[in-house]
Amino acid sequence: MILFASLWSRITSWLAPAGVAIAIVAGAFFYGRSSGKADAKAEQAKANAKAIKRARGVEDEVQNMGGGDIDRELAKWLRDAG
Numbered sequence: 844m845i846l847f848a849s850l851w852s853r854i855t856s857w858l859a860p861a862g863v864a865i866a867i868v869a870g871a872f873f874y875g876r877s878s879g880k881a882d883a884k885a886e887q888a889k890a891n892a893k894a895i896k897r898a899r900g901v902e903d904e905v906q907n908m909g910g911g912d913i914d915r916e917l918a919k920w921l922r923d924a925g
Contacts, residue, residue, distance in 0.1 A: 905913060 908916070
């Protein structure tokens, strides 16, 4: 019984520092993960804003074109009808 008590005493003396170390590692992991998510969201928002700006530019350009100009531009992308 004394052997068991002394063994348990040694184990518990290591459990607290090990628990603290595990908590620190887990905290760093989850902090890095949440930071990475925020960075990815910011990068995606930037890409979306750039795409919207580009689309508006194209829409404005098409709006300012005449019917013949639009037909010529579309002819580059469409197959021949006949």
